[in-house]
Amino acid sequence: MHVTVPPISERVRGLALTAAPTHVSLDGTAHTARGAVDEAGRPLLLVRPGEPLHTLRDEAVVTVDLTATRALAGIDHPRGLLKIQGWAEAVPEAGLRAAAVAVAARCPDESLFAAVENDPAGPRLFQVDVAQVIYLTGQESGMLDAEDYFGTGPDPLLEAAERMLAHVNGSHREQLHGALAVLLGHPVRDAWLWELDRYGVTVRSGVEDPTLIRLPWPSPVTTPHALERALAAMLCPHERRRP
Structure with missing residues (x-):
């Protein structure tokens, strides 16, 4: 049978890669978020001092809201909304530079330079290990577990x-x-x-x-x-x- 649309898992991975985090929910409370999604599909969060995640030393259950948009005539229109549920933890020191580069591509921020220095008192970078993804895109909605989400990639083109x-x-x-x-x-x-x-x-x-x-x-x-x-x-x- 001729396939005319991408598999939903592939489409969700593509939307995630082009999306930006808008909120992160921790302990039932939503907070503004900034960051990106890395090539593996994990959300990356830039967290400043004073924000709830900043003092986290182990890992915490979070939900990250991602919004993918398309700019038409200078106006952003939503293409898809994703809620990624999983566990947030600090990016390991060896991965800080790569994470900062990924975030800078979607969310340029001077504090990324300080985050790479890994100063506990400065801004920090976190990554989210995905447990499941709830998606709403056009007329489609549903949920992907981690196996389905990580089992494919975005459109190679x-x-x-x-x-x-x-x-x-x-x-x-x-x-x-x-x-x-x-x-x-x-x-x-x-x-x-x-x-x-x-x-x-x-x-x-x-x-x-x-x-x-x-x-x-x-x-x-x-x-x-x-x-x-x-x-x-x-x-x-x-x-x-x-x-």
Whole structure:
């Protein structure tokens, strides 16, 4: 059977990698959080002195809220909400630099330099060992246990796909509108690329009451070059239909 959408575990891993922590709940109380998610899928938290996690010396059960967004015309729109439940512990000294680099990519902060010094009185970096993930994305919701979450990875073309998606949304929306009119048989306005992956592309259409339109590739692509070609063929339907 031809697969037209990514497996949910793969999609959740991709959303997590592009998401940012917004809150962390400790002992039933939610606090503002900042940080990122590392390539293994674990949340990383930058904790300043005075914040509840800062004095933690062992590990603690926490829930980290992650929000993945897509910026359209300078406005962030939510793509997915994740609640990652697990155990927070300080990042081992050997992993501090890598953790700081990962956080800096999503959440630049000068205090990361001090966190790398591992001064107990300064800011600290924590990592969360995942027990389960509750997800809400579009019309899908559910839960993944740690085995399912860690048993897969994000789309291997994720980085290239995000670059291509941003380029089309920034420079080729009129072409996108024209292509959709040909493919769907009716005019489409206020359309943006919403998701792009090895199985196809999802278009978001409308402002007040947006709809999502999924356009799968004839077969899954396996390289960034093949993804670029598939996207170009979608944007140029007239050329694709020439004999």
